[in-house]
Amino acid sequence: MSKFKKKTDGGLPAISTASLPDIVFMLLFFFMVATVMRENSLKIKNALPVANQVEKLDKKNPVSYIYMGKPSDGFEKYGTESRIQLNDQFAELSEVGAFISAERAALREELIPFLTVALKVDKEANMGIVGDVKQELRKVNALKINYTTGVGDAMKNME
Amino acid sequence: MAKRSAPEVNAGSMADIAFLLLIFFLVTTTIEKDSGINRKLPPIEETEEDVIIKQKNIFTVLLNGKDQLLVEDELMEIKDLRAAAVEFLDNNGDQSCTYCKGAKDTSSSDNPDKAIISLKNERETSYAAYISVQNELVAAYNVLRNKRALELGSQKGFLDMNFVQMQKNYKDARFVGNKTKLKEVIDQIKVEYPQKLSEVQ
Numbered sequence: 293m294s295k296f297k298k299k300t301d302g303g304l305p306a307i308s309t310a311s312l313p314d315i316v317f318m319l320l321f322f323f324m325v326a327t328v329m330r331e332n333s334l335k336i337k338n339a340l341p342v343a344n345q346v347e348k349l350d351k352k353n354p355v356s357y358i359y360m361g362k363p364s365d366g367f368e369k370y371g372t373e374s375r376i377q378l379n380d381q382f383a384e385l386s387e388v389g390a391f392i393s394a395e396r397a398a399l400r401e402e403l404i405p406f407l408t409v410a411l412k413v414d415k416e417a418n419m420g421i422v423g424d425v426k427q428e429l430r431k432v433n434a435l436k437i438n439y440t441t442g443v444g445d446a447m448k449n450m451e
Numbered sequence: 452m453a454k455r456s457a458p459e460v461n462a463g464s465m466a467d468i469a470f471l472l473l474i475f476f477l478v479t480t481t482i483e484k485d486s487g488i489n490r491k492l493p494p495i496e497e498t499e500e501d502v503i504i505k506q507k508n509i510f511t512v513l514l515n516g517k518d519q520l521l522v523e524d525e526l527m528e529i530k531d532l533r534a535a536a537v538e539f540l541d542n543n544g545d546q547s548c549t550y551c552k553g554a555k556d557t558s559s560s561d562n563p564d565k566a567i568i569s570l571k572n573e574r575e576t577s578y579a580a581y582i583s584v585q586n587e588l589v590a591a592y593n594v595l596r597n598k599r600a601l602e603l604g605s606q607k608g609f610l611d612m613n614f615v616q617m618q619k620n621y622k623d624a625r626f627v628g629n630k631t632k633l634k635e636v637i638d639q640i641k642v643e644y645p646q647k648l649s650e651v652q
Binding site: 321341415435 | 456457459460468469472473476484485486487488489490491492493494495518529530572573574575576577578579580581582583585586587589590593
């Protein structure tokens with residue numbers, strides 16, 4: 293009576309794993325596309341102010357970043373005053389000049405005059421530290437600067 | 452009833468779905484690019500000789516530690532700053548500027564070339580307020596330059612293009628048009644309305 297023969301085991305059939313690579317690739321591509329490359333890990337709060345008269349920061353020319361802001365959560369031991377961050381660590385004001393020299397040394401000679409210093413400053417920082425950094429930059433003759441901002445209505449900064 | 456094993460789902464189209472998603476994200480995601488306000492710091496010079504500038508040609512903007520704005524010794528809201536700066540720059544007191552449309556008030560600036568905006572801030576000023584003020588001052592120059600660009604552009608064959616668009620087009624590789632001519636117009640506008648913004652330390 294093979295017609296009514298019971299199926300061999302009745303267990304669940306094996307799930308095909310042929311599509312697993314596709315799923316993995318899909319995730320991979322998603323993260324590849326959505327991720328913004330971050331050059332430095334920040335140890336400070338860095339909420340940029342917004343402005344609407346902005347120009348794009350030209351990546352054709354070399355750019356050095358200087359970050360300023362209050363130490364973020366987990367770095368409270370560095371105090372509550374705004375600090376400077378160069379590359380991956382907190383820095384003193386006197387190190388700014390050396391930092392610019394080091395950045396210049398890494399560049400090809402013909403690009404040195406085009407080095408732009410992008411100041412990424414937290415909107416809660418005060419101008420004292422920014423003014424000090426600007427003065428240091430003038431001393432090492434790094435005169436092209438860019439106040440990096442988001443794009444938006446500048447009136448919203450003050451709220 | 453007899454128990455049947457579930458039929459296997461055809462996974463052949465999985466790759467197609469994955470590619471569809473991939474292309475969707477590729478098309479819709481924009482890679483973030485930094486933007487900001489470009490400024491040039493003055494070089495440190497040891498020159499002692501003071502350049503004499505008439506008081507009426509200086510537009511003083513003071514931002515104090517409480518983020519209050521003092522323009523020409525009067526309190527002002529940030530939203531009014533743009534209009535005040537435009538009025539000052541475009542004033543044309545000595546009537547030497549043929550393209551200005553200002554009030555020709557003799558007690559205000561002589562012409563856009565002589566007009567200087569002087570920005571002073573204190574150490575306690577917040578960075579947000581400073582950027583707002585910088586933004587408004589840059590905007591004032593852009594208002595005047597845009598207006599001039601629309602006038603000049605129609606003469607030189609760049610219709611309906613303001614200054615900001617001109618600069619964008621000049622950088623754009625896909626722009627169809629005479630770039631050398633466009634550059635001339637941009638440079639002319641920059642000379643006519645030079646950005647003279649000085650910061651007091």
